[in-house]
Amino acid sequence: MRSEADLEPLFSHPSHDADRGVLTRLRQIYEAGGWVLVESGVADLPADLRWLYEADAVTLPQLAAIHAAIGATSAADLAAAVAEHRIRPIADAGLEVEERIGAALPNLRALVPRMALGRAAALAEPFLAALRAMAEVAWAEPTGSLRRGEDMVGDIDILAPSADPAAVLAAVLRLPQASRMLHRSERRIHVLSERAQIAVRVPEPPHAGAPQLYLTGSIGHIEALRAHAQTRGMTLLPSGLVTSDAAKITGPTEDEIYRALGLPCIPVEIRHGDGEVAAAARGELPQLVTRGDIRGDLHMHSTYSDGRDAIETMVEASRALGYEYIAITDHSQRSAASHNLTVDDVRRQADEIAALRQRFPDIAILHGCEVDILPDGRLDFVDQVLTRFDVVLASLHDAAGHGPDQLLKRYAAAMKHPLVSIITHPTNRMVPHRRGYDIDYDRLFEIAVETGTIVEVDGAPGHLDLDGALARRAIAAGATLAINSDCHRAELLDRQMAFGVTMARRGWVEPRHVVNTRPLDAVRDAIAAKRGR
Numbered sequence: 382m383r384s385e386a387d388l389e390p391l392f393s394h395p396s397h398d399a400d401r402g403v404l405t406r407l408r409q410i411y412e413a414g415g416w417v418l419v420e421s422g423v424a425d426l427p428a429d430l431r432w433l434y435e436a437d438a439v440t441l442p443q444l445a446a447i448h449a450a451i452g453a454t455s456a457a458d459l460a461a462a463v464a465e466h467r468i469r470p471i472a473d474a475g476l477e478v479e480e481r482i483g484a485a486l487p488n489l490r491a492l493v494p495r496m497a498l499g500r501a502a503a504l505a506e507p508f509l510a511a512l513r514a515m516a517e518v519a520w521a522e523p524t525g526s527l528r529r530g531e532d533m534v535g536d537i538d539i540l541a542p543s544a545d546p547a548a549v550l551a552a553v554l555r556l557p558q559a560s561r562m563l564h565r566s567e568r569r570i571h572v573l574s575e576r577a578q579i580a581v582r583v584p585e586p587p588h589a590g591a592p593q594l595y596l597t598g599s600i601g602h603i604e605a606l607r608a609h610a611q612t613r614g615m616t617l618l619p620s621g622l623v624t625s626d627a628a629k630i631t632g633p634t635e636d637e638i639y640r641a642l643g644l645p646c647i648p649v650e651i652r653h654g655d656g657e658v659a660a661a662a663r664g665e666l667p668q669l670v671t672r673g674d675i676r677g678d679l680h681m682h683s684t685y686s687d688g689r690d691a692i693e694t695m696v697e698a699s700r701a702l703g704y705e706y707i708a709i710t711d712h713s714q715r716s717a718a719s720h721n722l723t724v725d726d727v728r729r730q731a732d733e734i735a736a737l738r739q740r741f742p743d744i745a746i747l748h749g750c751e752v753d754i755l756p757d758g759r760l761d762f763v764d765q766v767l768t769r770f771d772v773v774l775a776s777l778h779d780a781a782g783h784g785p786d787q788l789l790k791r792y793a794a795a796m797k798h799p800l801v802s803i804i805t806h807p808t809n810r811m812v813p814h815r816r817g818y819d820i821d822y823d824r825l826f827e828i829a830v831e832t833g834t835i836v837e838v839d840g841a842p843g844h845l846d847l848d849g850a851l852a853r854r855a856i857a858a859g860a861t862l863a864i865n866s867d868c869h870r871a872e873l874l875d876r877q878m879a880f881g882v883t884m885a886r887r888g889w890v891e892p893r894h895v896v897n898t899r900p901l902d903a904v905r906d907a908i909a910a911k912r913g914r
C-alpha cells in the first residue's frame with residue numbers, strides 16, 4: 382500500500398519554471414484544435430490556474446502566493462477572491478495582479494482545456510462512490526461544469542461535507558485512482574487521476590450549502606442570484622447569504638439559500654444565467670424531463686452492426702431498466718460503421734426479434750434501423766426494405782465534403798421521406814474531436830415540424846447531440862424530440878440515456894416535448910401519422 386509520503390505535493394513547490402517556448406508551442410497545437418497532455422510542473426497546476434499563467438496574467442510565484450493564501454484552485458475560487466478583494470493584500474500579488482486576474486477570468490473559459498463530459502463523469506465516479514460509502518460523509522456531489530452537465534468539463538471538483546475531514550482526505554488518498562497529490566489543506570485535497578485534476582472539498586455539514594451553490598455556478602447564474610438578492614436587501618457572498626438583519630445563511634445544502642432568496646431550487650442543468658432566475662422568481666420554471674419520465678429507448682445497436690452485444694442481451698438489459706419498449710436500430714449497408722446490416726440480415730434480424738417478442742412479452746421490441754443519408758439525399762436502403770422496419774432513423778454520418786446548404790438539403794430530403802421517423806444526432810459532432818455541421822438549425826427544426834419528423838437528443842458521450850442550446854431552439858420551433866442512448870453495449874444503456882436526459886434538461890425540455898416519455902401506442906401513432914401522409 383502506498384503511504385501519503387509517496388504522493389509528493391507538487392504544487393507547494395512551484396520552483397520548476399517550465400520552458401516558455403515549449404509551452405507556447407503546446408498552446409499553438411491546442412489552439413489549432415488538438416488536445417495536449419502537458420507534462421511539466423506547470424501542467425500540474427489546476428487547469429484554471431495553469432491557463433491564467435499561460436495567458437500571461439500572473440507569474441508562477443504570484444500564483445503560488447495566491448494559492449497558499451486563499452487556496453484558490455479554480456476560476457470560481459479566483460472570481461470569488463477578486464470580488465471580495467482578497468487578492469490585493471497578498472504579498473507577491475497586489476492590486477495590479479488582482480485587476481489582471483479579474484480581466485483575464487472572462488476569457489479563461491475559452492482558454493482552459495476541457496475534457497468531454499463522459500470522461501469527466503467516469504473519472505469522478507470512483508471518488509463519488511467511495512465518498513458516498515463513508516459513514517462520515519453527509520453526501521457527495523460534483524460541482525461546477527460536471528454537475529451542470531456541460532458537454533465539456535474543466536477540473537473535477539467534488540463536495541463531501543463531513544465533521545471528520547482528516548478521515549475523508551485520507552480515504553481519498555487511499556484510492557488507487559489518486560495517482561498524485563497536488564495540494565492538501567485541512568478541508569481540501571487536490572489529486573491527479575489519469576492526468577485530470579480532482580479536488581475533494583470537505584466543508585462542515587451545516588454550512589455546505591454555500592460552497593455547493595457557489596462552486597456549482599455558473600458565474601452568470603451566481604451573478605443573476607446576486608442581483609436578485611440585492612433587490613431583497615440581501616447580499617450573496619461565496620460564504621453565504623447575508624440577510625437584511627445581518628444574519629448569514631449557509632445551510633446544509635443550497636436549497637436553504639434559494640429558499641431564503643424566495644426561490645425554488647433551480648435545476649443545475651439550467652443555471653446558465655440566461656433567464657432562469659427571473660423565471661424562478663415568477664414561478665415559471667419549466668418542469669424539466671427526468672430520467673424517470675423515459676419509457677423506452679428508440680436507438681441502440683447490436684452485433685448486426687457495430688454493437689458489442691446480441692439483441693437478446695440488449696433486450697434483457699432494457700427490461701432490467703424497466704423500459705416498456707425499445708428499438709433495435711443497426712447501421713445500414715453502406716454506413717462507415719465497422720459492420721453493417723445487409724438486406725439479407727434484415728430478414729434474419731426480423732425473425733430473431735419475432736422470437737424474442739415471444740420470450741419477452743413484457744417489453745415491446747421495435748425492429749428499426751439507422752439508415753445513412755447518402756450524398757444525393759437518398760437513403761441507404763430502398764423503400765421496399767425500409768417499409769419492413771417498425772421505425773426508421775436517418776443519419777448524416779458522412780458529410781461527403783458538402784457545405785452547409787448541401788448538408789441541409791440532404792437532411793430536408795430525408796425528413797420529407799414518409800418512412801423516416803427520427804433524425805439522429807443532427808450536428809454529427811464528435812466530442813471533443815470534431816465540431817458539428819455548421820448548418821441553419823432553425824430551418825432544420827422548421828422542416829422537422831412541417832414533415833412530422835422527430836429530432837434526436839443522442840446521449841452517447843461522443844455525440845451529446847442535440848446539445849442543450851440546440852434542444853432549446855428545437856422545442857421553441859415546435860419540434861418533437863426523442864432522447865435516446867445510441868448504445869453499443871448493454872451495460873451503458875442507462876448511463877447514456879442519463880446523459881441524453883441531461884442534455885435535454887439543459888435545453889429546458891419538458892416531458893411533453895419528448896416522444897419516448899409517451900406510451901408505446903402514442904409512439905406508434907406518431908410514426909404511423911407521418912407514414913400515412
Ligand SMILES: [Zn+2]
Nearest residue numbers: 751776805806
Ligand atoms: Zn449514428
Ligand SMILES: [Zn+2]
Nearest residue numbers: 680682751867
Ligand atoms: Zn447509432
